[in-house]
């Protein structure tokens with residue numbers, strides 16, 4: 001591991017007023033969460049054309065029948081946050097990390113928060129929603145996904161809210177608008193950050209792709225931790241081509257150690 005760069009980053013992070021992290025599939029892959037794209041990705045085994053917002057609106061029964069299978073594939077295993085998720089949560093509680101923007105819908109960052117001390121926890125901005133929840137399309141009521149998916153498995157297609165509206169997985173489907181308010185908050189956090197960490201994201205999909213550039217333009221130290229190169233490597237001050245579960249716990253140690 002590039003210890004010199006890690007120490008330099010820790011030196012930047014300790015006095016920072018605000019640090020922001022952006023995370024992608026690469027942070028959850030070490031927990032065993034299946035990835036969507038790439039070799040052996042979920043979209044190799046499922047037809048992504050069946051999971052569009054258009055189909056949900058046209059044929060919510062068929063959509064839900066297929067989504068039950070997809071959900072089993074995605075979350076059939078019992079995934080736990082890994083050392084990288086934990087390190088970020090700790091950098092929020094005892095360090096300058098104010099927000100974690102995530103492209104992931106697995107909800108793992110949320111499991112690292114300490115609800116007893118919510119004020120010191122970093123804010124979590126879910127850019128693509130959270131697949132562990134569902135949302136009623138009529139009244140906006142949000143629920144834990146598991147019991148609702150059980151009802152769908154028992155044949156309630158689509159499962160419905162008390163108000164009669166259909167539940168939809170609380171994620172951004174293909175062809176659906178991104179949550180504008182969340183995206184705006186993520187952009188302002190990126191602009192106001194002193195240090196911006198892009199972790200386990202290929203930085204290809206918008207809006208994630210723009211965030212490191214916004215931060216860099218506003219003068220932040222931009223750091224990328226990803227196994228493969230990204231289109232944003234050129235704007236980064238430091239690039240770690242390394243495993244996130246190695247880099248982040250070590251960074252946390254360095255930030256927490258007193259000189």
Ligand SMILES: [Zn+2]
Nearest residue numbers: 136139161163
């Ligand atoms: Zn409702």
